Amino acid sequence: MSDTPKIIYTLTDEAPALATYSLLPIIDAFTDPAGIVVETRDISLAGRILAQFPDVLSDEQRIGDHLSELGELAKTPEANIIKLPNISASMPQLKAAIKELQGQGYPLPDYPDEPATDAEKDAKARFDRVKGSAVNPVLREGNSDRRAPQSVKNYVRKYPHRMGEWSSDSKSHVAHMEDGDFYGSEQSATLDADDSLTIELVGKDGTKETLKDGVKVLAGEVVDGAFMSASSLRSFVAAEIDDAKKQGVLFSLHLKATMMKVSDPIMFGIVVSEFYKQVLEDHAGDLEQAGFNPNNGVGDLYSSIQSLSEDKQNAIKGDIDALYKERPSIAMVDSHKGITNLHVPSDVIIDASMPAMIRDSGKMWGADDQRHDAKAVIPDRCYATIYQTTIDDCKKNGAFDPTTMGSVPNVGLMAQKAEEYGSHDKTFQIPFAGTVRVVKSNGDVVFEHDVEAEDIWRMCQVKDAPIRDWVKLAVTRARDSETPAVFWLDANRAHDAQLIQKVETYLKDHDTSGLDIRILPPVEAMQFSLERIRRGEDTISVTGNVLRDYLTDLFPIMELGTSAKMLSIVPLMNGGGLFETGAGGSAPKHVQQLVEENHLRWDSLGEFLALAASLEHLGKTFDNARATVLAKALDTANGEFLNNDKSPKRKTGELDNRGSHFYLALYWAEALAAQDDDAELKSLFSELASTLRAEEQTIVDELNGAQGKAVEIKGYYHPDKQLASDAMRPSATLNEALKKVANS
Numbered sequence: 001m002s003d004t005p006k007i008i009y010t011l012t013d014e015a016p017a018l019a020t021y022s023l024l025p026i027i028d029a030f031t032d033p034a035g036i037v038v039e040t041r042d043i044s045l046a047g048r049i050l051a052q053f054p055d056v057l058s059d060e061q062r063i064g065d066h067l068s069e070l071g072e073l074a075k076t077p078e079a080n081i082i083k084l085p086n087i088s089a090s091m092p093q094l095k096a097a098i099k100e101l102q103g104q105g106y107p108l109p110d111y112p113d114e115p116a117t118d119a120e121k122d123a124k125a126r127f128d129r130v131k132g133s134a135v136n137p138v139l140r141e142g143n144s145d146r147r148a149p150q151s152v153k154n155y156v157r158k159y160p161h162r163m164g165e166w167s168s169d170s171k172s173h174v175a176h177m178e179d180g181d182f183y184g185s186e187q188s189a190t191l192d193a194d195d196s197l198t199i200e201l202v203g204k205d206g207t208k209e210t211l212k213d214g215v216k217v218l219a220g221e222v223v224d225g226a227f228m229s230a231s232s233l234r235s236f237v238a239a240e241i242d243d244a245k246k247q248g249v250l251f252s253l254h255l256k257a258t259m260m261k262v263s264d265p266i267m268f269g270i271v272v273s274e275f276y277k278q279v280l281e282d283h284a285g286d287l288e289q290a291g292f293n294p295n296n297g298v299g300d301l302y303s304s305i306q307s308l309s310e311d312k313q314n315a316i317k318g319d320i321d322a323l324y325k326e327r328p329s330i331a332m333v334d335s336h337k338g339i340t341n342l343h344v345p346s347d348v349i350i351d352a353s354m355p356a357m358i359r360d361s362g363k364m365w366g367a368d369d370q371r372h373d374a375k376a377v378i379p380d381r382c383y384a385t386i387y388q389t390t391i392d393d394c395k396k397n398g399a400f401d402p403t404t405m406g407s408v409p410n411v412g413l414m415a416q417k418a419e420e421y422g423s424h425d426k427t428f429q430i431p432f433a434g435t436v437r438v439v440k441s442n443g444d445v446v447f448e449h450d451v452e453a454e455d456i457w458r459m460c461q462v463k464d465a466p467i468r469d470w471v472k473l474a475v476t477r478a479r480d481s482e483t484p485a486v487f488w489l490d491a492n493r494a495h496d497a498q499l500i501q502k503v504e505t506y507l508k509d510h511d512t513s514g515l516d517i518r519i520l521p522p523v524e525a526m527q528f529s530l531e532r533i534r535r536g537e538d539t540i541s542v543t544g545n546v547l548r549d550y551l552t553d554l555f556p557i558m559e560l561g562t563s564a565k566m567l568s569i570v571p572l573m574n575g576g577g578l579f580e581t582g583a584g585g586s587a588p589k590h591v592q593q594l595v596e597e598n599h600l601r602w603d604s605l606g607e608f609l610a611l612a613a614s615l616e617h618l619g620k621t622f623d624n625a626r627a628t629v630l631a632k633a634l635d636t637a638n639g640e641f642l643n644n645d646k647s648p649k650r651k652t653g654e655l656d657n658r659g660s661h662f663y664l665a666l667y668w669a670e671a672l673a674a675q676d677d678d679a680e681l682k683s684l685f686s687e688l689a690s691t692l693r694a695e696e697q698t699i700v701d702e703l704n705g706a707q708g709k710a711v712e713i714k715g716y717y718h719p720d721k722q723l724a725s726d727a728m729r730p731s732a733t734l735n736e737a738l739k740k741v742a743n744s
């Protein structure tokens with residue numbers, strides 16, 4: 001293990017990347033004097049694209065493959081990485097980022113939709129490595145521990161967020177399939193020996209196609225296969241469209257087309273095709289010629305038809321407008337701009353979109369710029385039912401009260417690409433009807449499914465070591481926090497049935513005396529947790545990877561108004577630490593507000609909490625007293641920050657992200673000035689503390705005074721660094737004070 005205490009701070013996308021231009025200089029000013037190295041690595045979408053094409057870029061343009069580097073680092077004991085949210089790019093986002101980089105003079109190829117030559121196939125393969133959730137599964141070499149610290153719960157009790165009222169006659173509901181989905185078809189097995197599996201499709205006429213071979217598995221690994229029937233999905237969607245119209249509710253679709261980058265865009269495309277069926281059929285030839293792909297959303301239709309004659313464009317647009325009169329109203333992403341829920345697959349992402357709907361009285365925005373009850377279409381039953389349970393609870397008992405409600409922290413299984421997380425290279429849209437078989441190297445069939453052309457078949461894996469680690473983490477959290485823990489596992493699901501056996505076995509490895517540990521199917525686990533939360537009681541949810549994702553937005557958004565205020569730690573299995581910032585994403589809407597009005601409402605509390613945990617970890621692993629002093633002081637500063645409510649406000653002219661960073665610096669400096677463990681740091685930061693306190697009004701005026709006008713940063717995915725830094729550091733007084741610490 002190296003002896004330099006080092007933290008890696010990741011450079012990502014959108015709002016968190018902008019916030020970093022302001023926060024990182026502050027972090028440097030505090031860590032430099034303590035001899036702690038903070039380095040950055042670029043894992044942004046643009047950075048990842050550029051790292052794939054060293055051969056076409058000039059020396060100045062080329063950047064290293066920081067993601068792979070960090071993926072390796074995450075497997076070492078010295079890893080200490082602060083991971084901010086990044087874009088998991090949908091296809092429209094990937095293409096937009098490529099176009100922006102080309103416009104900035106990077107000679108990248110276009111994304112080849114239908115690669116013909118070897119060069120195009122190679123380019124497509126490189127771009128596909130960057131697509132979807134390409135970062136998190138690489139860095140998350142550990143299971144997930146996400147919770148609201150007590151200081152944050154106290155803050156919410158003092159400054160509660162708004163919760164929309166619920167009425168018992170709300171018509172909002174979840175619609176899911178009853179058969180033909182992944183849930184219904186899942187088969188699962190635990191393998192008893194290391195092996196290499198083959199996935200093959202045998203056609204009805206005996207034609208055999210290898211879908212994938214060399215799928216490495218270890219003894220004790222759980223593997224499962226399931227498929228979504230395309231025809232069942234189509235008829236389900238058609239019926240739900242009719243039902244939404246009949247009930248007079250908005251039609252909305254909630255998928256995870258980003259994280260589930262292969263299966264969910266196809267499902268999204270099927271829903272788009274059903275909703276716009278008549279128009280797509282009537283103009284099939286023209287749309288084919290224009291290159292429209294429903295998997296990219298109806299937004300892609302509007303951009304691709306620009307290559308057609310004006311008459312044809314008008315005919316298609318006119319028919320869509322007419323179709324809207326026949327169909328139910330669609331939930332809108334941006335009613336002012338006419339952007340519907342079916343425009344872009346990455347605009348509505350289930351983990352954040354369902355909680356936002358539940359927080360807002362079960363309503364979503366309609367084209368009339370009003371909120372309405374909605375039908376939330378979540379096709380697969382594996383996880384859809386938890387949202388209906390939550391809606392039922394709100395209809396019966398009203399909205400949750402943030403000032404009295406308990407908490408549901410999460411321990412999530414995700415290490416080593418667990419479950420659906422690692423399924424992308426084993427997910428296929430079936431080319432012809434037949435049987436999919438998963439076969440061992442000795443020829444034995446692990447399981448098989450009869451499928452039709454177009455069905456979506458996928459296989460997941462979860463290794464034994466992460467499962468043991470997850471059980472251990474659950475018991476540790478239950479013991480440390482003296483809180484009941486529930487494993488959300490459904491004995492009727494093939495995969496969960498395998499996990500239940502393992503959980504029951506591995507729980508015996510731990511002292512669970514006096515602990516309340518249960519295994520409940522998701523609906524019951526949700527009912528149990530909601531009953532307790534309403535009584536002000538906490539319950540740890542111990543879940544697989546997808547529920548980890550869903551619950552760590554759902555509960556924080558209800559409890560705290562946002563998942564940005566979560567402590568989100570990944571204890572890496574080899575001893576390092578990955579400190580994530582909050583549990584949400586990169587808030588694209590915030591960039592729009594910054595560019596138009598120079599106000600960034602991004603809340604960096606997640607970064608502050610992650611930094612404190614990272615410094616604490618550094619102090620322990622490197623036996624570094626100064627890191628510990630900084631961590632303790634930052635913890636005090638975070639408490640002070642919350643107590644004084646210095647989080648960014650939503651409206652332009654008020655304190656924003658930059659102002660919140662100033663207050664963090666002030667409180668951190670004051671906490672270091674107040675401590676007596678390290679005299680040198682005390683003296684250094686006493687000076688900074690008194691400067692910042694004396695200049696508080698000037699600095700806040702400089703920061704808030706910059707707001708209210710448009711700001712140019714020359715790029716969305718790859719802004720100009722100097723312009724972005726200038727925009728995010730408008731207080732000369734603050735910049736000067738920080739420079740003085742660095743020079744001392």
Ligand SMILES: NC(=O)C1=CN([C@@H]2O[C@H](COP(=O)(O)OP(=O)(O)OC[C@H]3O[C@@H](n4cnc5c(N)ncnc54)[C@H](OP(=O)(O)O)[C@@H]3O)[C@@H](O)[C@H]2O)C=CC1
Pocket residue numbers: 084085086087088089136258346347348349352353562563564582583584585586587588589590601602603604606
């Ligand atoms: N760990 C990761 O890397 C993750 C990445 N993502 C990626 O993030 C992008 C956006 O995803 P999306 O589903 O829109 O979810 P987000 O969590 O980014 O945004 C949803 C809304 O949550 C609120 N929000 C989220 N974080 C903050 C914050 N720190 N401060 C203040 N408000 C916040 C904002 O509400 P309001 O607009 O009302 O202010 C925002 O519009 C996608 O590209 C997705 O792939 C998503 C999740 C995790």
Ligand SMILES: O=C(O)CCC(=O)C(=O)O
Pocket residue numbers: 088132133134136137258259351548549552583584
């Ligand atoms: O990896 C992704 O695409 C999203 C991850 C996410 O939403 C989460 O971990 O909560």
Ligand SMILES: [Mg+2]
Pocket residue numbers: 351549550552553583584
């Ligand atoms: Mg999430």
